[in-house]
Amino acid sequence: MGTITLAEAVKLKSILTKKVQELLPELQRVAFVQVEKGEEPKPSKRLLTEVEADLEDIRKDIRLLDKLVYRANIDHTLPFKDEEYAIVEAIEYATQLRARAATCKEFAQAEQEEIQYGYSDGTTVYRVALFDPEEYRLKATELEKDAHKLSNLINAKNHTIEIDFDDSKYF
Incomplete structure (x- = not known):
């Protein structure tokens, strides 16, 4: 085979x-x-x-x-940030990093404070971010970098692992 x-x-x-x-x-x-x-x-x-x-x-x-x-x-495992992950776990981790980055990007787009219209008669209502949007922009960038690094490690590892399969019927 x-x-x-x-x-x-x-x-x-x-x-x-x-x-x-x-x-x-x-x-x-x-x-x-x-x-x-x-x-x-x-x-x-x-x-x-x-x-x-x-x-x-x-x-x-x-x-x-x-x-x-x-x-x-x-x-099979691969190292990432001083830990060893099974490939299946690393794949899920990369997916989670991308999801976290997307959430951080949403928060990064928020205004620190913005007026809300139509909520109350005669009273001004504000929507106030309880976080710094810039910090979330930076966090999103770091999470995306980590996801890319991890994906690259997974791809590189996938090219080194051999499995027993005869692909001659298809190639």
Whole structure:
């Protein structure tokens, strides 16, 4: 059996998933034909059973890739900010960093104080930020940098890990 990198496995799974989406309409096309009454149906160039077999092979390979990728993402680690993270944990951490950065960006856009209209008759109401928007702008920048660094570490690690999978059917 051949080997591929974890990065190649992730890309291949995406390719195979797309291939399944292409085969499903073909499955419908080869399953039915329209004929005039009394005419014999002319089968398609590919038989229904051939398309079904292709789909099953690809689906089986997707399941195997999932298992291998998940296992590699659990078994392999990478260092980030003086801690060691399993790849799966690092992926989630990068996602969380991006979410935190987005929230900080929203707060960074806030005015320190702004008048609120339509809240009260004859009384001026203000919306006051209980934080410094500039601090949140800087925090967002740092969180985004960390997310990018972590993503780069994950990508680099994915190119060094090899898994046992023969991709010769697809490449």
